[in-house]
Amino acid sequence: MNLRVPKIIAILFLSLLLTGCWDYKEIEFLDFVMGFGVDETDDGLVLVSEMVVSTGTGQEAQLEPLVLSTMSRSFATATRALDNPAGMEAFYPHAQVFLVSEEVATSGVLPAIEYLVRGRDMRTTVPFLVTKDCTVEEVFNSKPPFLTSVSEHLANTTRLQSGLSIFYAQQIWEFVKDMIAIGLSGTLPTVQLVHKGKDMVPIVKGTAVFKLDRMVGWLDGEESQIFCLLKGLPQSGRFVMETQIEEERYAITYEFVNNATKISPKMDGDQLSMEIEVELEFDVPEIGAAGIDFHDSAIVRSMEEQLAHYFNRRVRELITRIQGEFNSDILGFGQLVRRKEPKLWRRHADDWDTHLRQLRVNTEVRTKIVLTGVRAYPLIPRR
Amino acid sequence: MFFWKKIKDRKPKGKGLDRLGTSLQTNLYWFKNDIFMDDASIIYRRFRSQPPHSRDCILIYADNMTNSDFLSQYVVRPFMNRTLPKGASGQELADYIMESVIQGDQVDCSQSFVHLSDAIARGLGVVLVEGCDYGVTVEAPGWDRRTITEPQAESVVRGPRQGFTENLGVNINLVRRIISSPNFKIKHLQVGLQTKTKVAIVYVETIASTALVDEVVKRIENIQIDAILESGYIQELIQDGPNFSLPTIGSTERPDIVAGKILEGRVAVLVDGTPFALTMPYLFVEAFQANEDYYNNWLAGTFRRVLRYISFLITTSSPALYLSLISYHPQLIPTPLVLSIAAARKNVPFPGFVEVVGMGLVFEILREGGVRLPQPIGQAISIVGAIVLGDAAVNASLVGAPMIVVVGLTAISGFVVSSIYDPAVLMRLFLVLMASVFGLHGYVIGVMAIVLQLSSMQSFGVPYLSSLISFSSQGMKDTFVRLPWWRMVLRPRYLGAKNRERLRSKSRSKSP
Amino acid sequence: MIILLVLGYVVVGAFELYMWSDRPWKKVLAYLCTLALAVTLTVIVVSSWQIPVPQPLRLLENWVKELWAGGGQ
Amino acid sequence: MRELVPDLQSMALVVIFTLGDSFIMALGSRAGNDIWLAFLLAIVLAVPVIALYARMRSLMHGESLQEGLATIYGKWPSRAIALAYSFYAWRLGSYVLIDLTSFIESISLPTTPRAAVATAYTLLALWAAKEGVEVLARWSVVMIRGVYFILFVAFAMLVTEVDLAEFLPVLYDGFQPILLGTLQLLDVPFLETVVLFWVFDAFVKPDSPYKVFLPGFAIASVFMCLIASASLAVLGAEQYATNYFPVFVATSRIDVAAFLTRLESVVSISFGIGGFLKVAVCLLAASKALAIGLGFTDYRFLVTPVALSMIPAAQWLITDMMEAERIATKVVGSSEVFFQFVLPLILWITAEIRVAKGKKNSAST
Structure with missing residues (x-):
């Protein structure tokens, strides 16, 4: 008897609540932004945004991109200002x-990303890129x-x-x-x-490359590859290296199979240095018409040494x-020092920039050729 | 109806109608001109017993309800071949007739007009003898019975092909043939002031808890109703929580299911005149169990059962989830899908809420229309449903194509759990309403409310969610999974069975 | 708005009281008092009177803060 | 009318209650990246206090809560205690309600009035409280599977994002932050368990209170520790401490094959479930304690007005999200210390003395 009361009250109230659908919105009145930028x-x-316009309904629906841009005092107002030209x-x-x-x-990305982190209707698992030598609008119009x-x-x-190994993707x-x-x-x-x-x-x-929220420089594609390696990202890209094989130079293609990087701070008395150890394993898919027989371990060893030397040089550069x-500090030396040598970090936290400049970095690259495609012998055309 | 009234009206009017008199003429008069006045289907067969001392006798029965061959062979003929004792009258004569004359199995006698006329109405033959103030009733059932067939609604691929019929005796025998044990007990009750329907409570004495049996008997005895036309009447009158449409009493047409349930410690109620037996207590999980789970391989059975749970979730939730996704949280739909849904809904004039509720309603109308129609027309209905309302509605931009998918999914998964189809529809509607106000949060509130309702329900003292809320392995073994028989050693605890051991653990034989 | 809400409370209260099987005066009094509290709070909130939340344990809080110098908020 | 709940079901109730709405907040954020240490310390410190609550309940075994209190403390003191705790439970319920509604407001329903969401949850809680603790416990058993399943799946998918190096350096700023984090944790989610003291009418066996409170608390707190640590390892200490709902943000990072994404809404569902149960339990405790305080044996008639007063109270006590977060993650609050530790301690000592005396008396006579 008594139990029926709350149910009745609940139903009465809920029916009152049903009269309001405050955040209800229809999906067809939304304008889906596919990509945007500042x-x-x-x-x-x-704010430039690329939206989709759908023409036709049902199976005949076609989606066309449309680029709109708007100017506003802040990012948050700009996102709403787009409603007006879009009409949705x-x-x-x-x-x-x-x-x-x-x-x-270069002038600082903070104003552009503050709202993304704070706002309710933004997602942060989105690839984030910088345009070079062009504007965002030009990119979207390409x-x-x-x-x-x-x-x-x-x-x-x-x-x-x-696979591409020429950039370091970031969300x-x-x-x-x-x-x-x-x-x-x-x-x-x-x-x-x-x-x-x-x-x-x-x-x-x-x-x-950023420092704080400002861009301070660029790395080109090849440097980016080394950067990815140092960041420990699994790579599977290919590259060509001029390799010396018995007095002759050949353009031989290598492919990453495995890579591992270990960066560790090392204390030598009071002197701090960073140890970078890179281990690389390669496949050789193309040997540039060089007559290499991979059963000859001397040749393989010499190739591995040249690779190690090559990467060591590029890492140092x-x-x-x-x-x-x-x-x-894009490689996070400071973070490592803080984690592994907190006492030292406490001393250098304030002037880390100057320390970074003088920091001794030792590099060691170990390479190994583990695969040579599906054959060890070269192709030799015969008469 | 008026027949009953008449007897009641007449009853206080002097002695005449209360009990039979000794004069056959008078008795016959009351039957003919009062109780069964204007009833052409009542046959009055006059005959005389063998002389000397031959007496006038009369056999009264309802045409087509009794086996007239049987009556003439085993009632009329012995009378004609026999001399009735001379001075005997009253009880003495009636006993003589029952013991020495009539060759039927179920013979009884009564003095009361009410009893006798009831007996005639139920299809018994009544013999009245001159000078005797007793009438003798003979059971000679003769109406057409349906043969034992496989129930259409509960057909199986593997399993016995027997189903209950409309005859109580046959039904009891069907169960008794499965459980041939002296511990199988039957209690007979009569319900319905007018229909006097016979009701049998069957259970296994050594398993079912006494308190449960007593409770069932008590509840059925409490029923004061004029008519019981189907076991559904009893079901509604004795079940707990009658306001919510989820069943707390199970019903089935299959003797093997009834046997299985009473062997777990439940009680079954069979009602004369209907092939649907009731089993109690009935718990929520039973809607997801099927007899075939137990006849087939246990892994297959488990898979089917999990499938049923998933279907239940889909049928109750998918419209609400669809609505909350498209109206509140489009960010949760994968990008390609959200674009195509938006494109599909572009020219639809109705808001999503109206679309969801409307299409749900249309489907229920189609189903209701199709269920009661003869098959050829039923097919026409499904064509109308499929083509006109499905394809054409989409082409005419009345609804979006995704909505049709949702409705179809909802409907098909609803049929998987057909025993709780109607409650599932109500839950679905409730969830859609909640989702339309608060989106996913509303949906969650709705789900919590439904679970709260389920947790508060009981069936004959057993919590409705019993086996779902058990943490023990023995409690879970027949809930989400159907474990192999050699693992299900004990009967479920929540039924309070007297004897919990179901099989000896050595029953499983392995090849060496 | 306030009137509507108060009316709503009155309706709910009357309805619940109506549903009781018996109404001893103590129970009714307790019920009405708590309901009155609810109404008061609603009026405070809906009419946006800036009534500060009473802090009966302020003394204790200050004491704890002193003990945990720097530890409090 | 005494409601006996089987131990395992009560335990499920304790688990969901302890997990409640709190796990989504920045629990123990003061401890920085040593949060796991703060959790361990807080669990170790909380266990004796919870054992103390259990001990008090087990002293009252064989009687209902009301009778038990009356026999130990006498009629009027027990009423005063009950009234005090009724206030505490009522206020806690309002806080949880406002946490719940602010979360929903700031995450997904910005224009829906807070009162509407609060009303919906409170009405459900009202119904649940009227049904009683037995039904609530059964409800928790059903729901606990869902909550754990959701959180488990979500965090299993986060494994690839977890960076254990975030926990380094250990103890960079010494013990003080850990201590502060520990106090944060003790105060808000852990010792709120005291409310449960007022919810159960009676227990099955004398040692049932221990079996219910301690394992229930242990399961929930260890799980919470895992959730918080995993979130911190995904976000980093800075982000963990600066977001209102770090667990929510952490799960928004899930991206399995660009298809299984946006699981944060699913996590917020389990938050809604925990929050609702906490509101319902607080409401139940508040009405039960109020009924005891006013000397009634039945509490059900008081549920409606108490529930209705919680909706405006929630908005009166806290008016904005910042305040809600401050309260959920503050270091220590005076009234909390009083109700969670000081008063139970006093009560416990009194109870032990009275019970020992009572035994002596009955032995001598």
């Missing part, structure tokens, strides 16, 4: 890519060869990171995490436009640039 932030911020509510959680232009990156949407094209490309949250971490700086992949026939095609290549030119 062009400049000098006296206001230009812009919906961001399905965005697949976020871009900032070179100018924005023509990718297969997909109609630039955003989808870029998002798919970033997924090929391990927004990864960049933010690096940016706010102690003793670590962020990096972002860069997107460039190249000519393909009469169309411009966006490609992802190279890395933008990159570290010199990082220490000198950028003076930005």
Whole structure:
């Protein structure tokens, strides 16, 4: 008897509540933003977004990309300001890519990403890229060869990171995490436009180096590859190295099979140094018409030595640039010192930048050829 | 109806109608001109017993309800061949007739007009003899019975092909043939002031708890209703929590299911005139158990059972989830899908909520229309449903194509758990309403409310979710999974069975 | 709005009281008092009077704060 | 009318209650990346206190809560104690309600009025409280599987994102942050268990309270520790401490093959379940304690007004999200210390003395 009362009250009240559907919105009145980016932030911020327009219904539905841009005082207002030209509510959680232009990156990305982290309707698991030598709007207006949407094209490309090995893919949250971490700086992949026939095609290549929230320099594709290796990212890319085989030089192609990197701080008395150990394993898919018989262990050993030397040189070059030119701790030396040698870090935390410049870095690269495609003998054309 | 009233009206009017008199003429008069007045189906067969001392006798029975061959062979003929004792009258004569004359199995006598007329109405023959104020009733059932067939609604691929019929005796025998043990007990009760329906409570004495049997008997005896036309009447009158549509008493047409349930310690109620037996207590999990689970390989049985749970979730939740996803949380749908849903809904004039509720309603109407129609027309209905309402509605932009998918999915998975189809529809509607206000949060609130309702329910003193809320391995073994028989050593604890051991653990024979 | 809400409370209260099988005055009094508390709070909140939340244990809190210097909020 | 709940079912109730709404907040954020140490310390410290609650209940075995209190403390003191705890449970329920509604408001339903969400949850809690602790315990057993399944799946998928190096360096800032984190944890989710003292009418056996409270608390707290540590290992200490709902943010990182993403909403479902149960239990405890305090044997008639007063109270006590977070993750609060530790300690000592005396008396006579 008594128990029926709350049920009746509950039903009465719920029916009252049913009269309001406050956050109810219809899916067809949403304007799905596929990708967006920020062009400049000098006296206001230009938000460029790529949306999809669907024509036809049912099975005949076609999706066409449409690029809109708007200028506003802040990012948060800009996202809403897009509602007006679009005529529908812009919906961001399905965005697949976020871009900032070179100018924005050099003057500081914080205004552009603050809302992404704080806002309710933003997602941070979105690839984050910097445009190089072009604006965001130009990128969105370019023509990718297969997909109609630039955003989808870029998002798919970033997924090929391990095979391409020419950029270090980052999602927004990864960049933010690096940016706010102690003793670590962020990096972002860069997107460039190249000519393909009469169309411009966006490609992802190279890395933008940040210090705090400002971009301080670029790494090109090859340097990015080394950077990926040092970050310990699994690689499967290919590259060509001029290799000396018995007095002759050949352009031989190598492919990464396995890679591992260990960076550790080492205390030598009071002197701190970083030890970088890189272990690489290679496949050799193409030997550039060199008559190498891989059963000859002397030759293989010499190839491995040349590879080790080559990578050692490139690693050293990159570290010199990082220490000198950028003076930005993108490899997270500071973080490592803090974690492994907290006492030392406590002393150097405030002037880490100067320490980074003078830090001794020892590198050691060990290489091994583990595969040679499916054959060990060279192809020899005969009469 | 008016027949009953008449007897009641007449009853207080003097002695005449209360009991039979000794005069055959008078008795016959009351039968003919009062009780069965204007009833052409009552046959009055006059005959005389063998002389000397031949007496006038009369056999009254309802046409087509009794086996007239039987009556003439074993009732009328012995009378004609026999001399009735001379001075005998009253009880003495009736006993003589029952013991020495009539060759039927179930013979009884009564003095009361009410009893006798009831007997005639139930299809018994009544013999009245001149000078005797007793009437003798003879059971000679003669109406057409349905043969024992496999029930259509519960057909199986593997399992016995017997189903209950409308005859109580046959039904009891069907169960008794499975459980041939003296511990199999039957209690007979009569319910219904008018219909006087026979009800049998069957259980296994050494397993079912006494308290449970007493409770069932008590509840059935409490029933004061004029008519019981189907076991559904009893079900509704004795079940717990009658306000919520989930069944707390099970019903089945299959003797093997009844036997299985009473062997677990439950009690079954068989009702005359209906092939549907009731089993109690009935718990939520039983809606997901099927007899074939136990006849087939246990892994297959487990898979089917899990499938049923999933189907139940789908049929109750999918419209609500669909609605909350498209109206509140489009970010949760994968990007390609969200684009195609948005494109599909582009020209649909109705809001998502109306679409979901409307299509759900349309489907239920189609189903209700199809169920009661003869098969050829039923097919026409399904064609209308499939083509007109499905394809054409989408082409005419009345509904979006994804909605059709949702409705179809909901409907098909609903049929998987057909025994709780109707409650599932109500739950679905409730969840849709909640989802339309608070999105996913509303859906969760709705689910919590439903679980709360289920947790508060009981069936004959057993919590409705009993085996679901058990943590012990013995309690779980027949809930989400159907373990092999050699693992199910004990009967479920929550039924309070007297004897919990179900099989000796050495029963499983292995090849050496 | 306030009137509507108060009316709602009254309706709920009356309905519940109506559903009781017996109504000893003590129970009714306790019920009405708690319901009155609910109504008061609702009026406070809905009419946005900035009534500070009473802190009966402020003394104890200060004491704890002193003990945990720097530990409190 | 005494409601006996089987031990395992009560334990499920304790687990969901302890997990409650708190796990989604930045628990123990003061401890920085040493959060796991703070958790361990807090669990170790909380166990004796919870054992103390259990001990008090087991002293009252054989009687209902009301009778037990009356025999130990006498009529009027027991009523005063009950009233005090009724207030505590009522306030806690309101806090949980506001946590729940602010979470929903800031994550997914920004324009829905808070009162509407609060009303929906409270009405359900009202119904649950009227059904009684037996039904609630059964409800918890059904729901606990769902909650654990959801959280387990979500965090299993986070494994690839976990970076254990985030826990280094251990004890960088010494013990003080850990101590502060421990106090945070003790205060808000752990010792709120005291409310459960007022929920159960009676227990099956004299040692049932231990069997219910301690394992229930242990399961929930260890699970919470795992959740918080995993979130911290995904987000890093800085992000963990600076987000309102770090667990939610951590699960939003899940990205399995670009298909299994956005699982954070599913996690927020388990949050809703825990939060609702906590509201319902607080409501039940508040009405039960109030009924005892006013000298009634039946508490059900008081549930409706108490529930209705919790909706406005939730908005009166806390008006914004910042305040809600401050309360959920503050270091220590005076009234909490009083109700969770000081008062139970006093009560326990009194009870032991009275019971020992009572035994002596009955032995001598």
